[in-house]
Amino acid sequence: MTYHSKPVVLTLSGHDPSGGAGIQADIETMISHQCHPASVITALTEQNTSNIIKLLPQAPEDIVSQAFTILADMHVKVIKIGLIGHVETAKAIHTILMKYSSVPVIFDPVLAAGGGKQLSNNELIETIVELILPRTTIITPNSLEARQLTNETDLDLCGKKLLELGCEYALITGTHEETDAVSNQLFNDGECIETYTWDRLPHEYHGSGCTLASSIAAMFAHGLEVATCMIEAQEYTWNSLNTAYKAGEGQYIPNRLFWMQENT
8 A cells, every 4th residue: 555645643652672562663654554643652561472470551641741742743534542551640631531532543442462461451441531531433343352441251242332432433353253254343233233354363462452453553543444444453453463473482462564575
């Protein structure tokens, strides 16, 4: 896909020192789609390719002031949210979204690490539901996150509940389900409007959710229709996972720059 400008996407997410997920994943993905990534770190982490060991939330007032400084200077087309990690961080992000309410929001609700460590609690989930979901244009939870946010078990009910809670679109990914192929469901206007089926890849991946949400955000920033963003972002993410590589002892790292290798 050819682009002719570099729209700005502001990403609010955590820093992953392993380089597999978080802010670095967002930046690599957005650059791959010829966007300009601006970034505010919500939390530092101690983690590797297997799991998160420690979460270090950043000062809420610093998150707000950094974002306001960028938003006052740059014409931000889309805000992408990843790891929140703390109730006060969620409140800070809400402050940003309220002041810049016309900017579309893509939200990847990172509630647990790939290795299983919980990055949320009931209070944080309640705060996200109350303050973030009503401001969300597109939410991209995996099936586990969708169930946590909605207290529903059936994924069809999860999708409909996310819309009721204020999200305009919900894309629930099915990589955590015990199915031969991966089915991702897109919800809008009170119902599932599309189901996408992808071949299941053999490994576990560190940063796949960040990649998908950032890809959607980047293409949305270029002004593409939601239906186009969805299919193109899933294809980009699948290709990055299909060419993933081992950088440590844990999960595979998505090769978000796979297109560079294709052209060499």
